[in-house]
Amino acid sequence: MKHINFADIEQMEQRNRARLINSLSGFKSANLVATCSEDGRNNVAIISSCFHLGASPALMGMVIRPDSVPRDTLSNIEQMGCYTINHVSANIYRQAHQTSARYAPEVSEFDKVGLSAELVAGIEAPFVAQSLLKFSLDLREVMPLAINGTILVIGEIKHIIVDESGLKADGYVDIEALGTVAVSGLDSYHHTQRLARLSYAKPDKALVTLSIDS
Amino acid sequence: MKHINFADIEQMEQRNRARLINSLSGFKSANLVATCSEDGRNNVAIISSCFHLGASPALMGMVIRPDSVPRDTLSNIEQMGCYTINHVSANIYRQAHQTSARYAPEVSEFDKVGLSAELVAGIEAPFVAQSLLKFSLDLREVMPLAINGTILVIGEIKHIIVDESGLKADGYVDIEALGTVAVSGLDSYHHTQRLARLSYAKPDKALVTLSIDS
Numbered sequence: 001m002k003h004i005n006f007a008d009i010e011q012m013e014q015r016n017r018a019r020l021i022n023s024l025s026g027f028k029s030a031n032l033v034a035t036c037s038e039d040g041r042n043n044v045a046i047i048s049s050c051f052h053l054g055a056s057p058a059l060m061g062m063v064i065r066p067d068s069v070p071r072d073t074l075s076n077i078e079q080m081g082c083y084t085i086n087h088v089s090a091n092i093y094r095q096a097h098q099t100s101a102r103y104a105p106e107v108s109e110f111d112k113v114g115l116s117a118e119l120v121a122g123i124e125a126p127f128v129a130q131s132l133l134k135f136s137l138d139l140r141e142v143m144p145l146a147i148n149g150t151i152l153v154i155g156e157i158k159h160i161i162v163d164e165s166g167l168k169a170d171g172y173v174d175i176e177a178l179g180t181v182a183v184s185g186l187d188s189y190h191h192t193q194r195l196a197r198l199s200y201a202k203p204d205k206a207l208v209t210l211s212i213d214s
Numbered sequence: 215m216k217h218i219n220f221a222d223i224e225q226m227e228q229r230n231r232a233r234l235i236n237s238l239s240g241f242k243s244a245n246l247v248a249t250c251s252e253d254g255r256n257n258v259a260i261i262s263s264c265f266h267l268g269a270s271p272a273l274m275g276m277v278i279r280p281d282s283v284p285r286d287t288l289s290n291i292e293q294m295g296c297y298t299i300n301h302v303s304a305n306i307y308r309q310a311h312q313t314s315a316r317y318a319p320e321v322s323e324f325d326k327v328g329l330s331a332e333l334v335a336g337i338e339a340p341f342v343a344q345s346l347l348k349f350s351l352d353l354r355e356v357m358p359l360a361i362n363g364t365i366l367v368i369g370e371i372k373h374i375i376v377d378e379s380g381l382k383a384d385g386y387v388d389i390e391a392l393g394t395v396a397v398s399g400l401d402s403y404h405h406t407q408r409l410a411r412l413s414y415a416k417p418d419k420a421l422v423t424l425s426i427d428s
Contacts, residue, residue: 015387023387026243027396101415160349173237182241190406201315
């Protein structure tokens with residue numbers, strides 16, 4: 001095993017350090033955040049920092065770095081109070097990655113990368129048509145984190161659109177069957193193979209493998 | 215495609231709703247947070263909410279729910295100012311899941327589930343011996359989120375221990391080769407297969423698949 005201490009981390013070349021530290025959290029979600037500006041320009045950006053914050057109310061957090069691409073994303077969210085999150089599946093992961101290029105603000109990444117915006121009546125942000133699991137959120141909080149200048153955005157989930165084949169009777173969504181990918185580091189995309197669904201753990205009870213359809 | 219609106223979400227049975235909403239963020243990281251109390255009791259708890267917060271300084275966030283098991287985890291972190299995060303690999307995912315059982319505070323989950331605590335000189339929290347990628351953190355912030363009573367814990371990465379086979383020359387860690395698993399929903403574990411590492415995206419340049427060793 002290799003031991004890397006704090007001085008080693010501090011001395012690493014900046015991009016290598018970013019690759020290393022970005023690998024440490026483990027697998028990350030791959031989502032496209034889609035927004036619309038007040039004057040009607042659609043924007044879509046890949047983000048690997050979405051995380052579950054709570055089920056009741058249904059809240060999701062995401063971290064936005066002010067120095068990275070999704071600046072239009074944040075200003076659109078603040079203008080409109082609404083955005084969508086769309087799972088990246090294996091058939092669109094290259095288009096999704098391409099949205100991280102620094103396109104000019106007047107350019108819609110949808111057109112440039114070959115994704116389609118899909119509008120739903122009553123929701124002011126576009127969805128990604130190709131995505132098989134997507135949901136709209138209303139903005140709840142924009143929280144700058146003083147420790148490093150990143151911004152925590154919290155939204156409440158309002159409207160879910162999911163391919164019915166993935167939705168199980170107990171509420172679980174088989175995102176593997178929908179082709180959702182995972183990210184590692186800054187640039188690696190992975191599909192998945194289920195090991196098992198496991199029963200709720202109790203102190204003196206052995207775990208049981210659940211059926212996917214349980 | 216099935217449309218689930220806000221009223222549908224509100225009316226769902228509570229556990230089904232938790233399973234649905236927990237599936238929406240996409241794949242989640244699987245980590246064991248290990249701590250030690252002031253009086254020397256080791257504690258280890260699985261957590262799927264770790265997320266990358268920044269590379270310089272090297273920061274990681276995690277969300278702790280006060281009503282779920284890792285309460286000892288939080289009080290130990292606050293007492294000692296130090297904790298470790300240890301990747302869950304396919305060979306220990308069942309033991310890792312079992313740490314979520316509600317053991318009494320005086321019980322060490324290490325003993326109960328069959329994981330081994332590993333001490334490193336100068337670090338006041340134990341590592342999980344079986345984990346092939348693990349790191350220690352110093353506590354930086356404990357931030358209660360008023361919106362739902364969850365707690366955001368932010369730590370700075372101090373010391374990294376990684377199986378050398380996974381560490382690439384450019385800093386990327388091949389966590390797939392190390393067997394790190396991903397989580398979906400509340401209870402599903404997945405191993406991964408790489409689709410590709412992709413080049414840095416630029417507006418007028420086609421993406422290139424990178425070598426894993428690039």
